Amino acid sequence: MQSFNPPVRTLMGPGPSDVHPRILSAMARPTIGHLDPAFVGMMDEVKTMLKHAFQTENAMTMPVSAPGSAGMETCFANLVEPGDKVVVCINGVFGMRMKENVERAGGVCVEVHDDWGKAVSPEKVEETLAANADAKILAFVHAETSTGACSDAKTLCEIARKHDCLTIVDAVTSLGGVELRVDEWGIDAIYSGTQKCLSCTPGLSPVSFSEKALDKVRNRKTKVQSWFLDLNLVMGYWGQGAKRAYHHTAPINALYALHESLVMLHEEGLENAWARHKSMHDKLKAGLEEMGIGFVVDEDIRLPQLNSVWIPEGVDDAAVRSELLNTYNLEIGAGLGDFAGKVWRIGLMGFSAKEENVLFCLSALKKVLNK
Amino acid sequence: MQSFNPPVRTLMGPGPSDVHPRILSAMARPTIGHLDPAFVGMMDEVKTMLKHAFQTENAMTMPVSAPGSAGMETCFANLVEPGDKVVVCINGVFGMRMKENVERAGGVCVEVHDDWGKAVSPEKVEETLAANADAKILAFVHAETSTGACSDAKTLCEIARKHDCLTIVDAVTSLGGVELRVDEWGIDAIYSGTQKCLSCTPGLSPVSFSEKALDKVRNRKTKVQSWFLDLNLVMGYWGQGAKRAYHHTAPINALYALHESLVMLHEEGLENAWARHKSMHDKLKAGLEEMGIGFVVDEDIRLPQLNSVWIPEGVDDAAVRSELLNTYNLEIGAGLGDFAGKVWRIGLMGFSAKEENVLFCLSALKKVLNK
CATH class of the missing domain: 3.40.640.10 (Type I PLP-dependent aspartate aminotransferase-like (Major domain))
Structure with missing residues (x-):
């Protein structure tokens, strides 16, 4: 048995989110x-x-x-x-x-x-x-x-x-x-x-x-x-x-x-943290909508930190998530229960709620979906 | 609020024990x-x-x-x-x-x-x-x-x-x-x-x-x-x-x-780890007995990793443990329940079960007890 050295992932699923080095x-x-x-x-x-x-x-x-x-x-x-x-x-x-x-x-x-x-x-x-x-x-x-x-x-x-x-x-x-x-x-x-x-x-x-x-x-x-x-x-x-x-x-x-x-x-301030989550969601939303990917939840009750989106028709759920994970070390979440196979859950939580992650996630998704 | 930087202790109580840097x-x-x-x-x-x-x-x-x-x-x-x-x-x-x-x-x-x-x-x-x-x-x-x-x-x-x-x-x-x-x-x-x-x-x-x-x-x-x-x-x-x-x-x-x-x-081997705990206990025991400190538990059923010893008569339990902690950053355990105030529990567990700790603990105790 050897020491375990985990791969370095970007965590944009439903949690755990990326943990700050501090x-x-x-x-x-x-x-x-x-x-x-x-x-x-x-x-x-x-x-x-x-x-x-x-x-x-x-x-x-x-x-x-x-x-x-x-x-x-x-x-x-x-x-x-x-x-x-x-x-x-x-x-x-x-x-x-x-x-x-x-x-x-x-x-x-x-x-x-x-x-x-x-x-x-x-x-x-x-x-x-x-x-x-x-x-x-x-x-x-x-x-x-x-x-x-x-x-x-x-x-x-x-x-x-x-x-x-x-x-x-x-x-x-x-x-x-x-x-x-x-x-x-x-x-x-x-x-x-x-x-x-x-x-x-x-x-x-x-x-x-x-x-x-x-x-x-x-x-x-x-x-x-x-x-x-x-x-x-x-x-x-x-x-x-x-x-x-x-x-x-x-x-x-x-x-x-x-x-x-x-x-x-x-240090950030609680209300600033809330605002950051909202602003990152807006950026992610703009990019996803550009790709024709729609949200499950109506805008007025939508959580900025947990973005449930419909998997585009004809797309293989597991294959896309595997490719994101294996090629780009990017984790997004699968659908749970009634939503299994129909929905992806893209998390923007805590340290993951930053523009670097939004841009990276959008680009990687585009690549994998050939958009 | 500031980041918390714990003091560096030597943990020889009933657990947690010292954690190896690895x-x-x-x-x-x-x-x-x-x-x-x-x-x-x-x-x-x-x-x-x-x-x-x-x-x-x-x-x-x-x-x-x-x-x-x-x-x-x-x-x-x-x-x-x-x-x-x-x-x-x-x-x-x-x-x-x-x-x-x-x-x-x-x-x-x-x-x-x-x-x-x-x-x-x-x-x-x-x-x-x-x-x-x-x-x-x-x-x-x-x-x-x-x-x-x-x-x-x-x-x-x-x-x-x-x-x-x-x-x-x-x-x-x-x-x-x-x-x-x-x-x-x-x-x-x-x-x-x-x-x-x-x-x-x-x-x-x-x-x-x-x-x-x-x-x-x-x-x-x-x-x-x-x-x-x-x-x-x-x-x-x-x-x-x-x-x-x-x-x-x-x-x-x-x-x-x-x-x-x-x-x-x-890496160490399970039976080697058992033997190490026993051998460290023997060394601690020799030193404690030299100081006239007696064990609570008979030798044939004594745990090598948890050494309960009688607090010498006239010694202030809390004062000794405080001095060990504050002067030497050494934690030993207090008695629990029926044994509160009467017994110390000296742990030799895992990474704490090493000769450095035994020698240090004995010397520090001697100093504090003026033996």
């Missing part, structure tokens, strides 16, 4: 102990910077020590008690995964369906909550990574509040890429991933919980089914002050990387 | 996609090398994308069905954590207690299994990180088999540090961590499951309560062949690091 090099800094005072200081900085990225004052804002799927499970396993009715909006793969999470936590799932590529319909949510007065939680995906559609989180949260429901929001692909305001919009529980618009390596899941959400966790009648993800325990390690109770060994070096990516986000 | 630098290699053919090839190598490290042919041998506690939960959440009776051996912190896991999975826990610092008693296990004919699983910790005691996994597994029980074994601190033979000893489910004797960064949990264990998972009457840790789904991503079904985004760079640490283990 972040990779932060990851390789010397490991220290997970209870080292120097490490505890760094944890506090990560929390502070995450709060800013989420636009929240929630004290319970921290990265779960595992990928986005575990962040999702942290929200559902802690907030859903057996028998709780949860309204789940499904307009792509990740809404379906939310349903799985509700059921495995013993909850009762009421589904609101919208077509793939469409946003969650506030009208349907309103109707469903009105018809289910005993619903306790509304769950939806802000930025559907499987389709590239952005739902109106602010309006959906307003509706949920009106019906006395907590909200669980998937922001895996939105954090750092498009407008997201946890406090202003009244989101109660939110999870994201590090490998999308934060441009960090995959493996951590930033989450944030409102006091209202934490009250529900604190007052559960049954223990959270997961020991590893139980917020009552995790809070003891990620809590305030210098005293940290050992819970699990934090992924030290991965947290160095997240810290560095958040420093870079601060 | 492993840190592997971690900083360019991120590629989690479905990239090059990545899938690397995953297969990780599996092959982990099988060797565990001394098993189990096809289902792979790293869980989260720390050791999540590896523990993977075993219990998949193997314990509601109502299942599980005999749990408790001789330290991690046996207690196993009990928590059993109960949260809906199992019924029967406890076998041994004193902290002692090995699990095969006689008590035999008695308990004889008295609980309906028990389905025996769970115990091979190497108790909270005390430094090693239990006789081979004998315990024999007893379990005689009573038709599956076994779940915690090998977080033993893998790579002391003899461990999954197939020969007949272990059904085992989990470890990367940050101990593998000398890798924390964040992943290597696990392995026998066919008998997987049969129980496949034939469950209820779904595994965790979506993230459900082996039925994880197998689709870590399974055989080139086809991998997307489950969650793997922590790419952390896996580079694990790959490199396993390459290094192969």
